[in-house]
Amino acid sequence: MEILIKASQFILSLSLLIVLHELGHFIPAKLFKIKVEKFYLFFDYKFSIFKKKIGDTVYGIGWIPLGGYVKIAGMIDESMDTEQLAQPVQPWEFRSKPAWQRLIIMLGGVFVNFVLGIFIYIMLMYAYGEKFLPNDNVKDGVWVQDKLATDLGLQTGDKVLTVDGEKIKKFYGLSLEFINGNNYQIERNGEVLDKEIPTDFISQLMDRGKDAGPFILPRYPFVIAGISEGSPNLNSDLKSKDIVTTINGNAIKYFDEAQTELDKFKNQDITITVKRGNETKEIPVKVTSEGKLGVGIGQLSANDLEKLGYYDLARFEYSFAEAIPAGWNKSWKTLTDYVKQLKKIFNPSTGAYKGLGGFISIGSIFPAEWSAESFWNITAFLSIMLGFMNLLPIPALDGGHVVFTLWEMITGKKPGDKFLEYAQVVGFVLLIALLLFANGNDIFRLFK
Structure with a gap:
C-alpha cells in the first residue's frame, strides 16, 4: 500500500x-x-x-x-x-x-516550470507558513554518533556556525549544506575553528546506505523506547517513553551524557531517576558489563523536543503579500542548491554521481501517507528542477x-x-x- x-x-x-x-x-x-x-x-x-x-x-x-x-x-x-x-x-x-x-x-x-514552482512555494507559505528548528537555538551543540561526522572533525557539543561562509539558519538543513559545501566553521568550547569538507564527502554519505539516517543530529534526551529481550532490566519498572534524568544521582540532560555515567557503574546495581509524564520516579536498575541498561532508545521529532523544553521552534505566518517574497526566496534557494549539487555530480572525485537517481529515487521522496503540504512542496521542487534541466x-x-x-x-x-x-x-x-x-x-x- x-x-x-x-x-x-x-x-x-x-x-x-x-x-x-x-x-x-x-x-x-x-x-x-x-x-x-x-x-x-x-x-x-x-x-x-x-x-x-x-x-x-x-x-x-x-x-x-x-x-x-x-x-x-x-x-x-x-x-x-x-x-x-x-x-x-x-x-x-x-x-x-x-x-x-x-x-x-x-x-x-x-518559463512555465519556473513560474509554477514559484507560485506553489508562494501559496505554501501563505497556507502553511514556516516552522523549523533555528540553528541558533541548538545552544548545546550537535550530537555526533556517526563515523562520518567524526571523520569530518565534528565532536558532540560543537556548534556549526557557517558552511562556505554562509550562516546556517535551519538546523535540519545542515545535511544539505554539507553536501553542497566545501568548508565549514564551528564553535568548540568557546573557540572558533575552520574545517574542510572532504572532496569525497558525498561518496562517503552514499556508502552509508539510504537507511542510515542523518549524520548530524541535535542532542536528544535519554528516552526509553522499550526493554530489550535478554535485558537484565526486563522485569524492572522502566516503561516506554520514560526520560532518564539522573544516573545514580548524577544529573544528565542528553543521551550522549548517559554513556559516560553508565560506564562508571558496569556490572553494578544503581538507581536512575526518570520523568514519566508529570511524575518523577526513582527506579533500581542493573548495568551490564558493557555499560548498558538493555533498553531501546526513543526517537523524538522537533515538536516533541519543543514540548519537553529542549528547543524552541521558529514559526512564521505570512499574509499573501508577505508570502510572495518568502516564496520567491525559497524558490531561489531551491534552484541554487540544485545547481550546486549538479556541479558536484559532474566532478567525479566527489562521488556525487552515486546519488544520481531515476524514477525510483524520485518516487521515494514522496511520503507514504498523503499530505497536501508535502505533495506540493515536492512538486514545486521538481518543477524548478525540470525547468533548470531543460535549460541545459x-x-x-x-x-x-x-x-x-x-x-x-x-x-x-x-x-x-x-x-x-x-x-x-x-x-x-x-x-x-x-x-x-x-x-x-x-x-x-x-x-x-
Whole structure:
C-alpha cells in the first residue's frame, strides 16, 4: 500500500508538470499561428492509451512514462520527422517563423516550470507558513554518533556556525549544506575553528546506505523506547517513553551524557531517576558489563523536543503579500542548491554521481501517507528542477534549441536542417544514456 501511495503521488505530480510544461510550448505556438500536430502526455511509440483529434491537433496519452511532447509542424524534435522537413516551407510551420518567435516557443516550457514552482512555494507559505528548528537555538551543540561526522572533525557539543561562509539558519538543513559545501566553521568550547569538507564527502554519505539516517543530529534526551529481550532490566519498572534524568544521582540532560555515567557503574546495581509524564520516579536498575541498561532508545521529532523544553521552534505566518517574497526566496534557494549539487555530480572525485537517481529515487521522496503540504512542496521542487534541466544546452532539450536560435539571432546564420537533425540524435543518445545510468543506480541500490 505504501508503494502504491508513493507511486500515485509521483505519477500525479509528473503528469501535472509535463502537461503544463508542454502547454508552455503549445500556447505561444498557437498564438504565432503554427500548426501543432500532437500534444501528448508520455510517449506513444507504436500505440497510444488514449488519443482524440480536435482541430489540427491530436491529444493523447502514451504508454511510455518518460515525459511528454508537443509535435510542432516544421520543427526538428524527438519525433525525427525528416519527411516533413524535406517539403517546401509552409507559412504555418515553426521553421518559417522569425527567430524571436521560435525562441519564445522554446522557452515557454521552462518559463512555465519556473513560474509554477514559484507560485506553489508562494501559496505554501501563505497556507502553511514556516516552522523549523533555528540553528541558533541548538545552544548545546550537535550530537555526533556517526563515523562520518567524526571523520569530518565534528565532536558532540560543537556548534556549526557557517558552511562556505554562509550562516546556517535551519538546523535540519545542515545535511544539505554539507553536501553542497566545501568548508565549514564551528564553535568548540568557546573557540572558533575552520574545517574542510572532504572532496569525497558525498561518496562517503552514499556508502552509508539510504537507511542510515542523518549524520548530524541535535542532542536528544535519554528516552526509553522499550526493554530489550535478554535485558537484565526486563522485569524492572522502566516503561516506554520514560526520560532518564539522573544516573545514580548524577544529573544528565542528553543521551550522549548517559554513556559516560553508565560506564562508571558496569556490572553494578544503581538507581536512575526518570520523568514519566508529570511524575518523577526513582527506579533500581542493573548495568551490564558493557555499560548498558538493555533498553531501546526513543526517537523524538522537533515538536516533541519543543514540548519537553529542549528547543524552541521558529514559526512564521505570512499574509499573501508577505508570502510572495518568502516564496520567491525559497524558490531561489531551491534552484541554487540544485545547481550546486549538479556541479558536484559532474566532478567525479566527489562521488556525487552515486546519488544520481531515476524514477525510483524520485518516487521515494514522496511520503507514504498523503499530505497536501508535502505533495506540493515536492512538486514545486521538481518543477524548478525540470525547468533548470531543460535549460541545459544539450540538443534534444529546450536549452539546445535555445542555443541554436540565439546563435542564429547573433550571427544571422541559421544552422542547417541536417546539422540540427544530427544534433538532435546526439542529444537524444546522451539523454537515454543519462536515463539508463540514473535508473541503473536505483536498481543497483535496491539489490545492494
